[in-house]
Amino acid sequence: MFRRLKTYQLVTDVVVAGFFALTALFVELQLAPGWGGDFAAVVLAAVLVTILLSGALALRRLSPALALALAWLGAIVQMAFGRPPSPVDLAIFAVLYATAAYGSQLVFWLGFASSFVGALVITVYLVIGPYFGSGGVTWSSIPVALAVLVAAAFALLLSWTVGALVRTGIRARENRDAQRRAEAEAVAEQERVRIARDMHDVVAHSLAVVIAQADGARYAAASDPAAATAALGTISTTARSALADVRLLLTQLRHSQGDGPQPTLADLEELYAQVRAAGVELRVDVDPAPQGDPPAAAQLAVYRILQEALTNALRHGDGGPVGVGLAWHPSRVDVEVRNPIATAVPGAPGHGIIGMRERAQLAGGRLDARADGDVFVVSASLPVGVPA
Structure with a gap:
């Protein structure tokens, strides 16, 4: 029944309706002596009609349904007192506009129907009313009645049509806003997924290296203190690097800013060193080598895929040699990581493979991850396009 309006909109509608009521009442009282009849009844009718139509004007945006009801009530009171049309009736056009622009679906069509019914009522009232009727309907009055009907219907429908056009514009703007919000939410969700993926890659890889080094240090502490010291140094370096990456990712979560520097092919040697420091025999074969500088997106994808594949080798491998193969062709790069399996491969792929x-x-x-006998193979093929 009532729409939610801002305070300034309510104040504006009430002030406009109040000014309209004062102006219309002043005009009505000026015209009252010329209408004849009992002066008190004429003044009472003017006051009642002005109050009803001004109230409808004040409520037109807050409650189009209630405004339409008050407008019809004002018209009925006006006809009951036998008053002719007057300037206060201009409020009806604003009410019809509001029913089309702001009303519910029911009120929208009630306003449309009111335009036709109102035009018919106006025509009948003017033709046979006390001020304009002259002995009822005659053949000579039919053309006049038709002209009045067309003019009244055109005026009322014009107000309703303008409101309908405004309604269409409002709906279009709301749809655009909803689409923008949906797109923004989709972008934010993609960013959250990307950050979660980076977080998984960084944390899982670093923790796998730290665990492997800690286990090695525990077993070597008794017989080779130097090995234990080296393992602790590797743990410290790996943890510091992971902490820096995590802080970068958390900064991206807190602030709307550009991404920080992303890993490139130059960082692969450090990744290989971390895996070798964890006690894994790593064999890397790059044939053919990249010609020029591959696109940054391809470099980042290759780094992250190798990082996750080597992390899985640390976690699930049996300690045997791990093979890494990179083939940089003119239009694509092929990546393959092979490692012996020590633990059963889960039936459903984990977050890393996904x-x-x-x-x-x-x-x-594309990427394929599968068990080939007692060896787990991760193979991927990525387009690189023309080298930068």
Whole structure:
């Protein structure tokens, strides 16, 4: 029944309606002596009609349904007193506009119907009313009645049509706003997924290295203190690097700013060193080597895929040699990581494998992760385009 309006909108509607009521009442009282009849009854009718139509004007945006009801009540009172049309009737056009622009679906069509019914009532009232009727309907009055009907219907429908056009514009703006919000939410969700994927890659890899080093240090502490010291140094370096990456990711979560520096092919040697420091025999074969500088997106995808694949080798491998193969062709790069399996491969892929596939798909490529006998193979093919 009532729409939610801002305070300034309510104040504006009430002030406009009050000014309209004072102006209309002044005009009505000026015209009252010329209408004949009992002066007190004429003044009473003017006051009642002005109050009803001004109230409808004040409520037109807050409650279009109530405004339409008050407008009809004002018209009925006006006809009951036998008053002719007057300037106060201009409020009816504003009410019809509001029913089309702001009303519910029911009020929208009630306003449309009121335009036709109102035009018909106006025509009948003017033709046979006390001020304009002259002996009822005659053949000579029919053309006049038709002209009045067309003019009244055109005026009332014009107000309603303008409101309908405004309603369409409002709905279009709301749809655009909803679409923008949906797009913003989709972008934010993609960013959260990307950050979660990066967080998983960084934390899982670093923790796998730290665990492997800690286990090695515990076993070597008794027989080789130097090995234990080296392992602790590797743990410290890996943890500091992971902490810096996590802080960068948390900064991206807190602030709307550009991404920080992303890993490139130059960082692969550090990644290999971390894996070797964890006690894994790592064999890397790059053939052919990249010609020029591959696109940054391809470099990041290759780094993250290798990082996750080597992390899985640390967690699930049996300590045997891990093979890494990179083949940089003119239009694509092929990545393969092979490691012996020490633990059973879960039936459903984990977050790491899902993340690797998502990265490959976002880069326009594909990735396959499967167990081939007692060896787990991760193979990917990513497009690189023309080297930068």
